[in-house]
Amino acid sequence: MKIKFILFLFSIVWLAIIIRVFFLSVESNTYYEQLSYNNTVKIEEIAPVRGEIVDKNNKAIAINKLGFKIQLSPHLRSKKNINQFNNEIDILTKLLPSLDRNKIIKNYKKVDSYYNHNYIDIVQFVSYEEIMPVYSILNLRENISIIPAPKRFYPYKEIGSHIVGYVSRANKRDIKDDNLIELIGYTGKTGIENYYNTYLQGLAGKREIKVNANNQEVEELSNKEAIEDRKVILNVDIELQKYISSLFVNQSGAVIVMGVDGAILSASSFPEYDLNTFVNGVSIETWNKLSNSIEKPFTNKLIHGLYPPGSTIKTGLGLIYITTDVSPYWSVDCVASMPLGKRIFRCWKKDGHRKTDLKKAIRESCDDYFYKGSIQVGIKKMSEGLNRYGLGKKTGVDLPNEFIGTVPSREWKRKKYNQPWYIGETVNTSIGQGDFLVTPMQMAQFTALMATSKLPRPYIAKKVGDNEIKPDLEDVLTEKELKRLPTIQKAMYEVCNYPSGTATNYLSSKVKIAGKTGTAQVVGILQDIDKRELEHEMEYYTRSHAWFTSYGPYTNPQYVVLVMVEHGGHGGAAAGTIVSNIYNKLLELEYIK
Known part of the structure; x- marks a missing residue:
C-alpha cells in the first residue's frame, strides 16, 4: 500500500512538472514573444502637420510657421551625468540666447524619471531663422534632438478673430477627449479652428524601429506616414x-x-483681438486685460x-x-x-x-x-x-x-x-x-x-x-x-x-x-417721464x-x-x-x- 501511495505521489509531481514545462514552452510563448518584442521594438507616433485655413481667394488666414522643437536625453540629472546635463544647457543658452535657462530645467524636471526612456521636450518652439545658423552644431550633439515643430500663425492677426478662432496648448480635458491631441500638444479652442479641429489636425503616422539595450535605434521596420495638411477653404473674403x-x-x-x-x-x-497672442499661451497680464474689458472682446x-x-x-x-x-x-x-x-x-x-x-x-x-x-x-x-x-x-x-x-x-x-x-x-x-x-x-x-x-x-x-x-x-x-x-x-x-x-x-x-x-x-x-432723454x-x-x-x-x-x-x-x-x-x-x- 505504501509503495502504491509513493508511486501515485511521484506520478502527481511529474505530471505537475510536465504541465508547467508545457505552459512555459508552448502556452506562454506568445506572451514572452510580445514581451521580447516590446523590449526590442519601439513604436514612435508621428504628429501630423495641422491643415491651413484659407479664404475664398486662397489667401492664407491660418498657417504653420516653420520651426523646431528641442529635446534632451533622459536621465542626465543623475550624479553620474549632472555635469553633462549642465554642459548641454550651457551650450543651448549660449547658441540660442533667447532661451530661458530656468524654464528649460523646469520643463526637463517635469518629465524626467527612471522609467522614462524617451527624449524630453525642453523647448516647444524655436523659429527657423533663429535655429538655422546653429543647427549643424546642435545636431551633432548626441544628447540633443532637434525635430520639426510648426507653430500656428495668423497673418491677419485680429481680423476675423471670432470666426477663425485660434489654437492653443491642450489641457487635461482636451487630452482626455482625444489621444491625438496629447501627441500634438495643441488644439483648436474657438471658431473654425475648434469646429473643424478633428479634420484640421489630421491623423498620426507610425514608425516602428528596432532598438538595442541602450534604447538606440538599430533598424527601421516600418513607416506609416501621417495624414496631414488638410485644408479648409472659407466663403469669407x-x-x-x-x-x-x-x-x-x-x-x-x-x-x-x-x-x-x-x-x-x-x-x-x-x-x-490678435489671435497670435494665444498660440504659445497668453500671459496673466494680457489675459486679465482682455477678460476684464467692459467691451468683452x-x-x-x-x-x-x-x-x-x-x-x-x-x-x-x-x-x-x-x-x-x-x-x-x-x-x-x-x-x-x-x-x-x-x-x-x-x-x-x-x-x-x-x-x-x-x-x-x-x-x-x-x-x-x-x-x-x-x-x-x-x-x-x-x-x-x-x-x-x-x-x-x-x-x-x-x-x-x-x-x-x-x-x-x-x-x-x-x-x-x-x-x-x-x-x-x-x-x-x-x-x-x-x-x-x-x-x-x-x-x-x-x-x-x-x-x-x-x-x-x-x-x-x-x-x-x-x-x-x-x-x-x-x-x-x-x-x-x-x-x-x-x-x-x-x-x-x-x-x-x-x-x-x-x-x-x-x-x-x-x-x-x-x-x-x-x-x-x-x-x-x-412711467412718469414725459419727455424722453435723447x-x-x-x-x-x-x-x-x-x-x-x-x-x-x-x-x-x-x-x-x-x-x-x-x-x-x-x-x-x-x-x-x-x-x-x-x-x-x-x-x-x-x-x-
Missing part, C-alpha cells in the same frame, strides 16, 4: 473682412455679410451676444399679423401712447404717427400699430410664428457653442419662472423688447427669410477637404405667408428709400436696398443698441448686410453709413453685378 474692420473703429458690436443662400462672406465681432457677439432685437422684428411680426387675425388693410390711429391697465405704452414719435397701416408702421417704425396688433393676435401665434422663422433656436452655423436666445411665451415663462403671463408682456414682445433676445446671426438668417422666403443655414466653410458645403434652404412659410410676403418686402424697401423711411436720410448706397432699423433699449423708461445725451452704457439689417439689391436679393452697434442709439444714424459703405464695396468687388 479676408480683404472685405479687413475693410469692414476699418469701418468699425472704437465701437463694439457685430457685422455680418451673408449671401441669401447662407454663405458668409464676412462676419465680425467687435472689438477683435472674448465674447463672440455673432453667436453669443444676446440682444433685444428692437424694431427689426417688426417685419416678421407684421407678416404674422396679416396672415392670422389682422387684415392687411387694418390701420390704427397712433397718438403716441396706448394706456393698458396701469401702464402707458409709448410710441417713439412724440406726436404719434396718426393713421398708420402695416407698410407705414414698418417704414416709420410705429410702435402703436404693433402694440395694438399684438393684443388682437396674442403671444401664442406670435411666438410660434417667430420660432418657425428661426428665432429662439440655433441657426446651425459652423461655429462652436451657438446660443439660442429667447422668444418669450407663456410656456417659456412658466418653465423658467413658474409665473403667469401678462398682456403687457405680449405688448413688449411686439416691439422686440422685454425678455425677447436674439443673436446677430439669427437676425441675419431672419432677414434672408424676409428677402427670399427661404430660411438658410448660415455657413462659413466653403470646402472641407474634398467635401464642398452646399446651401441648406428650408421652406418655413405657409402658403398665405408666401402670398403676403411682398407687402413686407415693399415696406422694407420704403424704410430705405422713402423720404419718411427711418433709414433713408442715413444711406448713400449705390445699390437699391431694403431693410429695417431698430433701437433696442437697454434701460427702462419710467440717445446722444444719455450715458454711453445706458444708450440703446442700434440695429440695421438689410438685403440687396431689392429686386434681385443677393446679400444680407447686418450691422449692430452696441449703445449706438438710433439704428439708421449709427449704422447707415457702415451699411452703405459695405454695399458700395460689394459693388466695387463685383460681388453685386
